[in-house]
Amino acid sequence: MSIKGNKVLIANRGEIAVRIMEACHELGLPFVALYTKEDKESGHTDVARKLGGEQSLYRINNYLDAGDILSVADEAGATAIHPGYGFFSENYRFARRVTERDRPMTFIGPSWRVIRDLGDKINTKRLARKLGVPTVPGSDRAIYDELEAESIAQSLFDFQEKMGISRPVVLVKASAGGGGMGIDECEDMARFRQTYRRIRNFSLRTFNDEGILIEQRVFDFNHLEVQIASDRSGTNPVHFGTRNCSVQSPGLQKRIEVAPGFWPQGMNYTFNAQKLLDDITEYSLSIAREIKYDNVGTWEWIVTPQGEPFLMEVNTRIQVENGVSADIASVKGNNDVNLIREQIRIGLGEPLGYKQEDVTFDGVSIEYRLIAEDTDNGFAPWVGMIQELGWQKKDWIRFHTHVPQDRPYQIPTEYDPNLALAIIWGKDLAEAKERGVAFLKDLKLNGADSSGLDMKSNIPFLIEKTENLLEF
Numbered sequence: 001m002s003i004k005g006n007k008v009l010i011a012n013r014g015e016i017a018v019r020i021m022e023a024c025h026e027l028g029l030p031f032v033a034l035y036t037k038e039d040k041e042s043g044h045t046d047v048a049r050k051l052g053g054e055q056s057l058y059r060i061n062n063y064l065d066a067g068d069i070l071s072v073a074d075e076a077g078a079t080a081i082h083p084g085y086g087f088f089s090e091n092y093r094f095a096r097r098v099t100e101r102d103r104p105m106t107f108i109g110p111s112w113r114v115i116r117d118l119g120d121k122i123n124t125k126r127l128a129r130k131l132g133v134p135t136v137p138g139s140d141r142a143i144y145d146e147l148e149a150e151s152i153a154q155s156l157f158d159f160q161e162k163m164g165i166s167r168p169v170v171l172v173k174a175s176a177g178g179g180g181m182g183i184d185e186c187e188d189m190a191r192f193r194q195t196y197r198r199i200r201n202f203s204l205r206t207f208n209d210e211g212i213l214i215e216q217r218v219f220d221f222n223h224l225e226v227q228i229a230s231d232r233s234g235t236n237p238v239h240f241g242t243r244n245c246s247v248q249s250p251g252l253q254k255r256i257e258v259a260p261g262f263w264p265q266g267m268n269y270t271f272n273a274q275k276l277l278d279d280i281t282e283y284s285l286s287i288a289r290e291i292k293y294d295n296v297g298t299w300e301w302i303v304t305p306q307g308e309p310f311l312m313e314v315n316t317r318i319q320v321e322n323g324v325s326a327d328i329a330s331v332k333g334n335n336d337v338n339l340i341r342e343q344i345r346i347g348l349g350e351p352l353g354y355k356q357e358d359v360t361f362d363g364v365s366i367e368y369r370l371i372a373e374d375t376d377n378g379f380a381p382w383v384g385m386i387q388e389l390g391w392q393k394k395d396w397i398r399f400h401t402h403v404p405q406d407r408p409y410q411i412p413t414e415y416d417p418n419l420a421l422a423i424i425w426g427k428d429l430a431e432a433k434e435r436g437v438a439f440l441k442d443l444k445l446n447g448a449d450s451s452g453l454d455m456k457s458n459i460p461f462l463i464e465k466t467e468n469l470l471e472f
Helices: 014-026 043-052 066-076 092-100 112-119 121-130 146-162 189-207 273-291 322-326 339-347 429-442 459-466
Strands: 008-010 031-035 057-059 080-082 170-174 183-186 212-216 222-229 238-248 254-259 296-303 309-315 329-331 359-361 364-371 385-390 397-401 418-426 444-448
Touching: 008 014, 008 066, 014 031, 014 043, 014 339, 014 397, 014 418, 031 043, 031 066, 043 057, 057 066, 066 092, 080 339, 092 112, 112 121, 112 273, 121 273, 121 309, 146 170, 146 189, 146 212, 170 189, 183 189, 189 212, 222 273, 222 339, 238 273, 238 322, 238 359, 254 322, 254 459, 273 296, 273 309, 296 339, 322 339, 322 364, 322 418, 364 429, 364 459, 385 418, 418 429, 429 459
Parallel strands: 008 031, 008 080, 031 057
Antiparallel strands: 170 183, 170 212, 222 238, 222 296, 238 254, 254 364, 296 309, 329 359, 364 418, 385 444, 397 418
């Protein structure tokens, strides 16, 4: 099936919009780019003009205004919508609306039923348990009854005490939540009821659903991910390896990602790290096959210091860190791997065209999220004008940004202060870390706020955290 004749509307902004435009350009596909009043100076509008011409740009009021987006799609004659990440990327109702309207279009992501079924944490947990995939101990359905909730919590405290855990902790989570919202923990039954009621009320106000999940809290874990790709047949998923996303902010927002997820070649673990990586990729593929997953997606895992894996959730979208997995991969000997390009190609109906044995891996790659934030002050966003963003170009650096290089850039307060992604490759972990630190120290990132004070960024934090990557 040829994908020619398609026109892709990019329902996103910033760095991911730039990368989708570039991928469309490489595939020979015209695109439609969006921007808001606050984003009129974003570099993603420059890229749109360069690659698609002025006619490719449309101004909207809000990236979350579905009616506005679909109206632009109709006016521009778009045949497909790429949601990027965030915004509408995991909204199955939007995906369904795109594909089932009077003028149907393709939603570049999994089919809406897959998004619905895997977006439901409870459904995902049940599916995993049916297939023998390990999940975090706790409830596999939303709990609405307080007495039942207390019974489950007590059983988890008892279980942890039998396991010799000196400080048992239970997590109370809004079943309809996501992105770290609606989660709290308690250390004993005396506090459980108060915590349960608070999260239940928060969930009702925020998500219009007071269902609660109760799980065991796992400490000192590493956060690993498995990158999956599968075409519209849903029958032939392949994995693009693992990555480690354990360096995060206090709000559980990722700051550094490393592929592969562990490095058994050069580090000593208390468990068989290679077997662990093989296990979680096979577990992830088993779920993808069962549900007939039909685009790119990420299976998120936590791994204990003893090497026990637990599936957390499935992200039915392209992720920020897709490039770090692509950076160590080759397909049929070709190392020009671009998972966004793959997502568009298979999303528009092309067959995958390769099998798992055609995907090989080499070296270690580190992705740094460069963010305007004060890491010494609770990772508070920094607001001001970027005067300079510059880096030395090397064949082992991939750099993605929407910050213009030819003019100052005022960070819009309406959106997150992410500035760029830097992906650093090395033949092994030691070389990748050495190159990563050198890159961060050489990076030119300067600016000032409205008071004239120098900008704050997370570069010192990234340098510090590079020292202990892939360790527990």
